[in-house]
Amino acid sequence: MLLSYHITQLLMTKTLLFSLLVLFASIDLRAQVLPYAKEVVKSLSSEDFHGRGYVHDGDKIAADFIRNEFRRFGLKSFTNDYYQTFSIPINTFPGAIELIVDGDTLSPGVDFLVNYWSPSIQGEFHAFHASNFDLSSLGSLRGVLRDSRGKVLVLNQDDEERKREISEESESLIKEAKDFLRFHPQNSVSATLFIENELSGWNNSTRQLGKPSIVVVDSILKKMIERVEFNIEAEFIENYTTQNVIGYLDGENNDSTIVIIAHYDHFGRMGTALFPGANDNASGTAMMLSLARHFSENTPKYRTVFIAFGAEEIGLIGSKYFVQNPLFDLTSIKFLMNFDLAGTGDEGIQVVNGSVYRKQFDRLRNINNEFELLPQVKIRGAACNSDHCAFDEVNVPGFYIYTLGGIRAYHDVFDRYETLPFTEFEDYHQLMVRFLEGM
Template identity: 50%
Template sequence: MIKKLLLSFLFFFCLLVCQGQHLPYAKEVVQKLASPAFKGRGYVEKGEQIAAQYVAEEFEKIGLKPFKKSYFQTFTTSVNTFPSAMMIALDGKEIVAGQDYLVEAGSPGLSGSFPVLSLSAEDILDEATLIQTLQESNKKFILIQDFDRKEFVKEQLQRIDEVISFLKYNPENPAAGTIILTSGKLTWGASTQQYSKPNIILKIDSTYTAINQISLEIGNQFYKNYKTQNVIGFMTGERSDSLMVYTAHYDHLGMMGENAIFPGANDNASGVAMLLSLAKHYQTHPPRFNTIFIAFGGEELGLLGSQYFVQNPLFDLSKIKFLVNFDITGTGEDGIQVVNGSVYREQFDRLTAINDEMELLSQVKIRGQACNSDHCMFDQMGVPCFFIYTLGGIQAYHDIYDRAETLPLTEFEDYLKLIVAFADEL
């Protein structure tokens, strides 16, 4: 009964003091990080470094302290980029990067005009047709027609996938490149590799049923040792025997050519906004434990920043009482999903109880382990942690439509209140 009264007092106090306090700042952070000036926070024109510098400056304004006189922990990675030319035309008609097509992230540069040969799923399964197409494919592009996977049995799908993988990635494929037709959403990525041939993912359109020629100009730059960084700051709390850690990655996919920018508002400018908003909250409401804030680089390249950190920690990982990782924090109409909720059931149950008592989010869904964000590297080291992401709302993800102006931040305030109350009860 006393605990419920205290939680009620905390809730109403926060309503009086905090209501609307964090949302304007969060929107400012998202708008800044997702703006064209940050180049999609990737590796073209050092967009990720612009973002890291911004986060470090915010850390300093808030009053977070750096480790070893610097907020930055540097590391190197290989990365493939597309800094300049990006043009594709089909039978003389130019199409739009990011909207009509993607160049797969590991593709090399290539310029010229090439005939196109077409393969259906049935053609792939017909060995004679497949061999004939490969024999004719030198200095040509092979187009893989879209197909319904439900129409094929498991063994057929395995064979189709093996052939497509060979066409896309094997240097022994004589073709100049591949085109993959898809009726699905165009979802881009990032790559630490450079493949032998370019792969084009083409959004299906009725005019693409019979493509005879592809003209393209793709300019790429592959870096073997690109220097990037994590951004780390801390704040002293009432207790120094344990650490509370909040994390979010600040990097995104950057640019595909000079015009296609992937802003990454929800993924993950929103997570950085939560990270910084929590820091601002604790600036005036000292945390219970010494609290560390980490903005990771290299997440989109394969959790590289968090992997480097756990291999080169700036503090004793065994002192972490709990870690919460924020990735995709910009909606919340349907509540939140808690990765590792079933692993740390006691903490998950406490989180859901607080949510119910304070009447904040519509639901707190439980999920098991998943190596799908930066928490994973800490989880593998035995650090107790959650990765939480919001549910509902916009579906923009790894595309050109993940923009600040369409990100609602629907439950940002209540989400922040929940995390503050949860940390206070650990």
């Protein structure tokens, strides 16, 4: 009995020690992850990186940063410099972005946004006012275009009574009229100001077309606009060279490949206005680099490829280019993970393709439940809304994951490192490590 008691005690002690080792390893992993991720996001979203767009070579500065991290972690390259280059057409705003309304200078990115396909415009113009209602019939639209010729058309919001008078058929005409004002070079106005309740977010364009159009926040306008002064410098670049950044780690078995991706590009600058892109997608890039760091210290089961894609925001161009010009056999890919918007997590994560690859999704959710990591792991079907899409189209299995809850800043000047909470980043990282190590 005494011997049996000692054996039982010894087994219990070993079990306790093992549990403590697992706990301490988990704590140590978490302690290392967040400081590194924060430094990555802080760097990528800083002024020095110019919004990781196509003004002042922001994309190239970011790519060089990522390449240096790949080198530091000992990742190998399929090319001689980790880069896969390609060319894009891009409309940029590298110079002045000034809008003065009746003598008041408005703040770019906060009070107004230049629509990203717009050409340059300089000079002072008289304003002509109209509203959606005035675009709701062909007769009134013709009158607006006639009377606003050579002026700035200020398209105000309708009051509630006017809104009720607009039919569904008229709504369609209003949309067509707005598209004409935005995009058609033959419209007779000098520029259009769209007065809105709030700015809905910016983007980049691969084309420059139409007449200049600007969205202005209604709340900053003190009275009916009479005169508008512009100094807006746009530069269209027909062939801008940008790049994907690609590295890999050998695994215990190189017959199969795990692919971990995130886009690093953002919108850059609109004149002096910086679009930092902390959550979109410096945070996803930080997750990718954190996993590269982890697997450089813990040999993965399979060869693991890490890809930082460029030109995602302008139509998933970098990932499409890679899939059309792969640097390794895509049929070897066992699974792909795409990280975007990784900086919150108050409400858990959303898993695009979760219902497509249900077996893998169930395993991911079970790991989360077992270790009590994230508030929830939500399932979603297929959606062609990020860089996984090009891989989906050639039957590469994978998830696109983004965090839920937290900040509202998105595609604007307020998506900053200082306000990004990183609420669940450590637990999110741990979940991904456990999921990938069990593939």
